[in-house]
Amino acid sequence: MSNKAPNNGWWRGGVIYQIYPRSFQDSNGDGIGDLPGITQRLDHIAALGADGIWISPFFKSPMKDFGYDVSDYCDVDPMFGTLDDFRALVARAHALGLKVMIDQVLSHTSDQHPWFVESRSSLNNPKADWYVWADAKDDGNPPNNWLSIFGGSAWQWDTRRCQYFLHNFLTSQPDLNFHNPQVQDALLATVKFWLDLGVDGYRLDTVNFFFHDAQLRDNPGRGAPDRNNPDPAVNPFNPYGWQRHVYDKSRPENLPFLQRLRALLDQYPDTTMVGEIGDDDGLARVAEYTAGGDKLHMAYCFDLLGEAHDAPFLHGFLQRFSDIVGDGWPCWALSNHDVVRSATRWGGTSPDPRLLRLAAAFQASLRGTVCLYQGEELGLPEAELRFEDLQDPYGITMWPEFKGRDGCRTPMPWFANAPQAGFTAGDQPWLPVAEPHRALAVDRQAGKPDSMLAFFTRLLHWRREQIALRDGRLTLLPADPQVLAFTREHDQQHLLCIFNFSDRPAQLALPGAWQAASVLAGSGLEGARIDGETLHCDPYGGLFLQRP
Structure with missing residues (x-):
């Protein structure tokens, strides 16, 4: 007899609107978007025709990677508000018929998380094995050849323990050791914390990175990567793409943990999980992680987040998806907070509005769930920023060949003629407002039947009525x-x-x-x-x- 809570499947075929909170709406004039700002703008999302929202991380964090380096999984960073602000957001969203999903970053924490502070303090403390530690080779080099997505070795020397620790991302983002059952239990407790506060689901960051090879075997080489690879982690200026990532991620031990995670969510009604998969064979991972109805509800990889978009490419991709994933349920995104906006990526410097409408209709027609990144409904292009305006450590490190992710993270334009386009009452937003975005602001498009906003609104409301x-x-x-x-x-x-x-x-x-x-x-x-x-x-x- 099953003890699962009922699930109405709202997410199957639904539309999820992604909010990057730093850039959506600032309510207190400090130049950084926050939870009360999101609450203030939920009517816009409900009117658009979305079924739910996904909020990128707002947990306590030193913000070295803008919230993806968590120092407290169970509290709101003061720059975004308070737990009461989050409760108010959930209540307002639910009153509008919107589900609330949050971004859970389980693979790593900040180096300022109390767990890591304790873990690095000695070789024999209670949390000594909560992170991935390894001795140096005889010549002092790291234990293997694994690389960080942000460039260089994935190993950082620590003088307290005189060992290396693993970081798949920034050196300030040490990887948790999922081979330790205590780590799994602690993380599941943080997931439960937000479920008890009323969240309806999770977007799981880097969901295939949780486990590493316990033997720390070297990854095999693959040579120079294809410059047209759609995965933003595989860019030609980053040595990360020169390896086949056999041992540092996508390990088989991941599957039992996903089953534990699913069993927890299944205790709460109408909940869901979508996993972000960055892998050498993303479709195979989507199939593996969504099969059987006991792991992820849905997942996405990066094949539609590259530049290729002609009919033969899309046909070939959908055919491969059908052959490999079968009945697995996908979540389709054409843009997110990590890649160049689709208007520019697919349409160039002067995107044709007809192409943007066609892309939206194509996305809305696919079998799966739609994930819409904030500003796509306005047709926003990628913002051009000066080097001195950059905040993203990825772009700062690899400028100018790779400009990082700030161009898709600039503030949402609400009012064309208002200071800072209505995003903040302050003088200095965390990233500058893109001046070309003013002409596409919400107030300029609202009420105009030929606008991109009107098109998206018609499309999403019409789509709800089409059972096919x-x-x-x-x-x-x-x-x-x-x-x-x-x-x-x-x-x-x-x-x-x-x-x-x-x-x-x-x-x-x-x-x-x-x-x-x-x-x-x-x-x-x-x-x-x-x-x-x-x-x-x-x-x-x-x-x-x-x-x-």
């Missing part, structure tokens, strides 16, 4: 040089989704079963028409057909 898009099967039509087409079919609805991902007109011969289909209006997508047995698409045009 929320929970139907996806079947690809044959590959085409310009047009991506697939069916979404449910017992109650049959749709054909057509997208011309080229800047030239295109034609597509309609399959016989669809020649008598009718255009399904309401999505806002335009630029295609039927002429007998042929579909004609304008550049970046598309439509949805429905048949009985």
Whole structure:
């Protein structure tokens, strides 16, 4: 007999709106977004048609990596507010019908976390084995060849213990030792803390990094990486991509811990987890981590977060996804806080609004859950920043060949003509407002039926009504040089989704079963028409057909 709480599956086919709290809305004039600011703007997200929000980390932190270096898992950093502010946010979100997901960073902590302070104090303290410590080689070098995503060795020498500790990211982000059951128990207790406060789910940061190879074996080399690899961790200016990451992440021991995590969430009604997977074979990990209904509810990798976006690439990716992942439930993002905004990545310096609309309709049509990053509904391009304005340690280290992640993290523009675009009443936001974003501010687009904001709002509300898009099967039509087409079919609805991902007109011969289909209006997508047995698409045009 199961002791699981009921789960209404709101997340299956839902829309999750990602909030980067530092940049969403500042309520107290200090130039940094905060929890009361988010609460103030929840009506915008509800009106857009989202089902829930995901808030990037707001826990206590020295902010070396802007909250992804946690020093207290069970409290709010004062720059973001208080636990009472979080309770008020959850209450307001729930009143608006929005679920609340938070970003849980379990693989590592800050070096200022009390656990690490104790762990590094000696070789025999109660938490001596809570982090990954190793002796130097005979010549003093690190114990193996593992590399940090932020550049250089993944090992840092510590003079207190005269040992190295592992850090897959910054040296100030030591990795926890998941081989120690006490560590797992302590982390699960922090997860439970927020569930008891009313959160509806988690986005799990670096979910495949939890376990390392206990034997500390060297990773094999792979040579210079492909410059077109979509994974932002594999950039050609970073030696990290020169290894096959066999031993430092994606270890088989990860699966039992994910099952423990799932068993905890299953005690709370209507909860969910989405995992971020950065791996040499992201699709295989998505399949592995979402299989069986006892681990992650859904996961995402980085294949749609690169520059490639033409019809053959998308067709090939979706075919591989179907072959490898099968029934696993994906979460589709075209942008997030770690990559160049999709408007610029796919559309260049002057993105065509038709392409941005097409990309949104494509994302909304895929089998899975939609994750929408703040500002995408406005069509915001990547911000250009001066070196002296950078905050991201990744970009500061690798400038100018790699400019880091600040360009997608600049403040949300609410009012075009207000100081700091309405983000803050203060004079100095933590990152400068991008001046080109003012023309795309919320107040400029609100109420204009031809705006990007209006398009997104129509699309998401329309999508809610299409059972085939929320929970139907996806079947690809044959590959085409310009047009991506697939069916979404449910017992109650049959749709054909057509997208011309080229800047030239295109034609597509309609399959016989669809020649008598009718255009399904309401999505806002335009630029295609039927002429007998042929579909004609304008550049970046598309439509949805429905048949009985």
